Amino acid sequence: MLEVLSSKYTVLKSHLQEINKEQHKGMSSNQRGSVTEPITDANKRRRLEFPTAKKPLQIFVRTLPTDDSLIVKDGYQWRKYGQKVTKDNASPRAYFRCSMAPICPAKKKVQRCLHDKSILVATYDGEHNHGALHESSSSTPRGSSVAKQLPSMANDKEAMDILALSRWSQTDSRHIEEVMHQDNYGSNIKVEEYVSSLIKDPEFTMSLAEAVARSITGEIKQQDLDLNLNIPEE
DNA sequence: CGAGTTTGACCGGCGC
DNA sequence: GCGCCGGTCAAACTCG
Numbered sequence: 001m002l003e004v005l006s007s008k009y010t011v012l013k014s015h016l017q018e019i020n021k022e023q024h025k026g027m028s029s030n031q032r033g034s035v036t037e038p039i040t041d042a043n044k045r046r047r048l049e050f051p052t053a054k055k056p057l058q059i060f061v062r063t064l065p066t067d068d069s070l071i072v073k074d075g076y077q078w079r080k081y082g083q084k085v086t087k088d089n090a091s092p093r094a095y096f097r098c099s100m101a102p103i104c105p106a107k108k109k110v111q112r113c114l115h116d117k118s119i120l121v122a123t124y125d126g127e128h129n130h131g132a133l134h135e136s137s138s139s140t141p142r143g144s145s146v147a148k149q150l151p152s153m154a155n156d157k158e159a160m161d162i163l164a165l166s167r168w169s170q171t172d173s174r175h176i177e178e179v180m181h182q183d184n185y186g187s188n189i190k191v192e193e194y195v196s197s198l199i200k201d202p203e204f205t206m207s208l209a210e211a212v213a214r215s216i217t218g219e220i221k222q223q224d225l226d227l228n229l230n231i232p233e234e
Numbered sequence: 235c236g237a238g239t240t241t242g243a244c245c246g247g248c249g250c
Numbered sequence: 251g252c253g254c255c256g257g258t259c260a261a262a263c264t265c266g
Contacts, residue, residue, distance in 0.1 A: 080239060082258060095257070099238090109257090 057124040064118070070094040070110040072122040078108065089114050104129050 061072050070092075078096035085092050091112035098104040105126040113119035 079237090081260095083240075084256065084258095087255065093256085 059122045059124070060113070061120045061122065062118055063120055070112075070120065072108075072110055072120055074122070076100055076106070076128065086111070091117065098128060101129060 059072065059074065063069075076098055077100045079099035080094055080096050082095040083092050084095070089111055091114075093109055093111040096108045096110065098106040106128045107125045109123045109125075111121055111123075113121055
């Protein structure tokens with residue numbers, strides 16, 4: 001797995017360098033990832049007891065086609081408190097609260113992607129007010145205790161694939177849906193554009209590296225990432 | 235019996 | 251004011 005990861009990283013890195021060279025030659029359009037949302041929007045929420053200053057974090061997770069659960073393994077333990085079918089998406093949206101701390105304000109919504117039902121879109125609201133992530137916990141099904149969970153995502157037979165991990169805005173999530181919905185002809189160009197924009201985002205790079213590292217060892221800390229990962233800035 | 239899920243009811247913001 | 255809609259509540263239920 002390490003070898004595969006390493007080789008893919010090398011390919012991606014070289015591809016990134018090529019793209020950066022081309023882009024440095026001339027254009028500064030499409031500043032993706034710089035979309036600013038009014039903070040007041042989040043603070044308006046009636047029952048929001050703890051203000052959330054940052055825009056929501058969105059994670060896209062690929063699941064097995066046969067897997068119809070709305071479980072996103074992200075290292076935290078979540079308790080489901082509601083489910084709704086929304087107007088814009090026939091798939092039900094599940095609402096989760098963090099259950100690792102008694103008054104943790106963190107919440108998340110999980111819903112299947114409109115265009116690809118094998119992809120789960122998890123939207124996070126609020127920040128955890130407790131430090132340690134639990135390596136193996138998740139939005140666990142009923143009756144499953146933490147001790148029953150597998151020691152790391154790498155061993156998880158549900159074989160979920162983190163597609164991307166970044167602080168995407170609503171605009172970005174719509175964009176990726178548009179990209180996914182393209183037919184094969186010409187879609188590669190759009191995908192490359194989008195990948196290049198993601199790679200240029202340092203938050204995305206760090207988040208992705210962290211997620212991959214955690215999936216392998218479950219033990220790598222942020223400081224280790226800062227020290228060991230040499231992320232190209234050009 | 236406790237912890238977690240399900241699901242219909244309820245609440246409040248928002249647009250018309 | 252009214253209706254729609256997303257988010258939340260809470261009683262009933264399930265499971266270990």
